[in-house]
Amino acid sequence: MACLLAMKPLHLIPLIALMSLSAGPIAAQDGKKQAPPPAPSPGEIAAAAPATDWKDIAADDLLVMTLAPGTEGKPRKVLIQLMPAPFSQGWVSNIRTFAKAHYWDGLTIYRVQDNYVTQWGDPEDDDAKARKKPDGLKEMAESDYTAPLSSAEKTELADVYNLGRPKPTKAHEVFVARDPYATIDIFKAGWPIATQQNAKWPIHCYGAVGVARGQRPNTGDGSTLYAVIGHAPRHLDRNIALAGRVIEGMEFLSSLPRGPNAQGFYEDAAMRVPIVSVHLASELPATERPHVQYLSTESATFLKYADARANRRDPFFLVPAGGADICNIPVPIRRKP
Amino acid sequence: MACLLAMKPLHLIPLIALMSLSAGPIAAQDGKKQAPPPAPSPGEIAAAAPATDWKDIAADDLLVMTLAPGTEGKPRKVLIQLMPAPFSQGWVSNIRTFAKAHYWDGLTIYRVQDNYVTQWGDPEDDDAKARKKPDGLKEMAESDYTAPLSSAEKTELADVYNLGRPKPTKAHEVFVARDPYATIDIFKAGWPIATQQNAKWPIHCYGAVGVARGQRPNTGDGSTLYAVIGHAPRHLDRNIALAGRVIEGMEFLSSLPRGPNAQGFYEDAAMRVPIVSVHLASELPATERPHVQYLSTESATFLKYADARANRRDPFFLVPAGGADICNIPVPIRRKP
Numbered sequence: 001m002a003c004l005l006a007m008k009p010l011h012l013i014p015l016i017a018l019m020s021l022s023a024g025p026i027a028a029q030d031g032k033k034q035a036p037p038p039a040p041s042p043g044e045i046a047a048a049a050p051a052t053d054w055k056d057i058a059a060d061d062l063l064v065m066t067l068a069p070g071t072e073g074k075p076r077k078v079l080i081q082l083m084p085a086p087f088s089q090g091w092v093s094n095i096r097t098f099a100k101a102h103y104w105d106g107l108t109i110y111r112v113q114d115n116y117v118t119q120w121g122d123p124e125d126d127d128a129k130a131r132k133k134p135d136g137l138k139e140m141a142e143s144d145y146t147a148p149l150s151s152a153e154k155t156e157l158a159d160v161y162n163l164g165r166p167k168p169t170k171a172h173e174v175f176v177a178r179d180p181y182a183t184i185d186i187f188k189a190g191w192p193i194a195t196q197q198n199a200k201w202p203i204h205c206y207g208a209v210g211v212a213r214g215q216r217p218n219t220g221d222g223s224t225l226y227a228v229i230g231h232a233p234r235h236l237d238r239n240i241a242l243a244g245r246v247i248e249g250m251e252f253l254s255s256l257p258r259g260p261n262a263q264g265f266y267e268d269a270a271m272r273v274p275i276v277s278v279h280l281a282s283e284l285p286a287t288e289r290p291h292v293q294y295l296s297t298e299s300a301t302f303l304k305y306a307d308a309r310a311n312r313r314d315p316f317f318l319v320p321a322g323g324a325d326i327c328n329i330p331v332p333i334r335r336k337p
Numbered sequence: 338m339a340c341l342l343a344m345k346p347l348h349l350i351p352l353i354a355l356m357s358l359s360a361g362p363i364a365a366q367d368g369k370k371q372a373p374p375p376a377p378s379p380g381e382i383a384a385a386a387p388a389t390d391w392k393d394i395a396a397d398d399l400l401v402m403t404l405a406p407g408t409e410g411k412p413r414k415v416l417i418q419l420m421p422a423p424f425s426q427g428w429v430s431n432i433r434t435f436a437k438a439h440y441w442d443g444l445t446i447y448r449v450q451d452n453y454v455t456q457w458g459d460p461e462d463d464d465a466k467a468r469k470k471p472d473g474l475k476e477m478a479e480s481d482y483t484a485p486l487s488s489a490e491k492t493e494l495a496d497v498y499n500l501g502r503p504k505p506t507k508a509h510e511v512f513v514a515r516d517p518y519a520t521i522d523i524f525k526a527g528w529p530i531a532t533q534q535n536a537k538w539p540i541h542c543y544g545a546v547g548v549a550r551g552q553r554p555n556t557g558d559g560s561t562l563y564a565v566i567g568h569a570p571r572h573l574d575r576n577i578a579l580a581g582r583v584i585e586g587m588e589f590l591s592s593l594p595r596g597p598n599a600q601g602f603y604e605d606a607a608m609r610v611p612i613v614s615v616h617l618a619s620e621l622p623a624t625e626r627p628h629v630q631y632l633s634t635e636s637a638t639f640l641k642y643a644d645a646r647a648n649r650r651d652p653f654f655l656v657p658a659g660g661a662d663i664c665n666i667p668v669p670i671r672r673k674p
Binding site for chain 1: 408449451452479482513515516517518542543544552553567568569570571572574575576587588591592593594595646647649652653654655656658659660661662664665
């Protein structure tokens with residue numbers, strides 16, 4: 001990542017040049033002082049994290065969505081991590097129920113709106129032809145879009161806010177204060193969270209997976225989901241339930257043709273992308289389960305990573321921004337080595 | 338736009354239901370008081386603007402990029418509006434020079450990195466096989482990434498900032514103050530602009546078109562361009578020249594397959610998307626010129642529109658956000674009626 005918008009592909013740059021940009025100290029010449037090594041990029045910081053900073057994602061929190069192969073015949077798998085407590089647990093429970101009932105198998109992606117969302121489920125929903133839903137679904141209230149702050153969180157946030165601390169001083173104190181959509185944003189257990197007064201809620205960043213719904217007070221049951229494929233539509237925060245995020249295979253949702261009809265719907269059924277299956281990883285045979293990890297947002301590495309996202313000091317950059325919006329600090333994800 | 342994430346396509350909703358959501362007052366019943374009409378959406382506010390609020394984009398500020406037809410055989414045209422003074426005028430001058438010399442005709446889109454950029458130009462740039470560049474190109478300094486604030490702007494911004502005004506009170510006063518990347522953002526002549534102390538600069542929003550460059554102090558000549566296809570990479574502001582924005586046909590850049598190689602490069606030349614031609618609209622025959630307009634950011638309509646983007650009150654929404662980041666207030670664009 002030494003040359004983010006380089007004019008030539010990296011593979012054309014001799015390896016030695018790359019190394020001098022991104023690795024090791026520069027050799028001393030003529031006994032003069034060594035120049036300091038170039039600052040690492042955020043990606044390099046994450047890659048250098050100790051193994052203990054990476055946390056496993058539980059198989060019961062992981063959805064594996066397999067789409068029909070694309071025009072090139074390649075398999076298309078999308079991994080979705082489900083939202084942890086205390087957020088959206090009613091919808092997450094329903095999503096597990098739908099997956100176990102194989103509700104989505106054979107349904108489609110039927111809406112792709114540019115700079116907004118890719119949506120999947122049953123395009124005949126609400127019609128006589130609608131697919132039967134499994135038993136045991138929960139109904140959620142609009143108040144479930146947010147969760148109350150704990151007393152510990154209130155104290156912690158009041159402290160952060162009153163001191164007006166310009167930079168975090170502890171490993172768990174990565175926060176963003178200049179957000180038009182919230183008072184303070186924090187990271188917790190691998191997720192970006194917005195807070196305000198007494199409430200906290202998950203954030204519509206790129207790749208976030210939400211629960212489509214009808215007009216208020218309908219809150220959606222989780223049968224129809226969407227993923228954010230453009231600039232974070234933060235005005236949806238607190239207005240729709242977020243149930244997870246895409247952590248692998250995002251390109252299979254973001255690079256689909258935009259729907260020609262209003263709001264990106266594929267009115268022509270031939271455009272729809274068939275969903276082969278959606279399984280909980282915990283329902284797959286052990287040998288087929290993907291093992292994925294996130295970089296602990298409570299680690300010292302994440303603090304360094306977030307600081308580097310907000311202040312790019314690697315050689316490509318002239319001016320460090322001095323800040324970052326919460327959606328520009330994506331939590332690093334990797335396959336377990 | 339009454340039902341942003343509706344579970345069923347809009348065309349399935351009876352027209353009368355749509356009308357009750359988005360148009361006119363609800364009929365009085367039994368002599369009781371009429372309910373107030375639902376608040377209009379941002380799109381409805383823009384659509385209702387008087388003709389005088391729409392400003393023509395000059396043909397010399399408009400690039401027409403024609404890509405080879407896609408797999409469905411449909412034509413793919415992308416319109417790019419060039420950046421106005423005082424920003425990036427050296428690069429904009431070069432881009433006009435490249436277009437007039439037909440430099441890009443026959444070159445390719447050769448990089449698509451998910452949630453980041455689509456890049457085009459000469460993949461052989463810097464090699465012996467590189468395409469010859471036209472004469473008369475300018476060289477720009479890193480200081481050209483920003484422009485100084487005028488004294489009038491300094492007074493205006495100091496006033497806005499010191500008063501801590503929570504809401505703009507004049508038509509030209511649409512600003513965003515809680516931005517991690519700048520002190521105050523403003524709109525000017527149709528463009529989102531970041532400001533800080535004595536400087537102002539254009540912003541990397543979705544669809545922004547920038548000038549790829551090599552390592553510092555190289556600033557790029559405009560021969561290789563990229564468009565932002567994901568969450569606004571604001572850390573690039575002040576670090577790379579922005580030269581314009583995509584105002585039509587964005588889906589032809591954003592829905593391309595992501596490149597399988599590092600940073601999204603298409604190493605396989607067969608994946609590259611051929612550029613048929615890039616013309617300045619002013620060089621096209623009068624009958625072929627697209628006529629495009631933007632909603633004046635100095636109009637009362639834009640103020641209402643921006644306020645509605647920051648505070649969604651249309652019936653789908655439960656909680657108005659109370660703010661918006663500058664990239665979530667895209668300036669409305671339309672074909673001249």
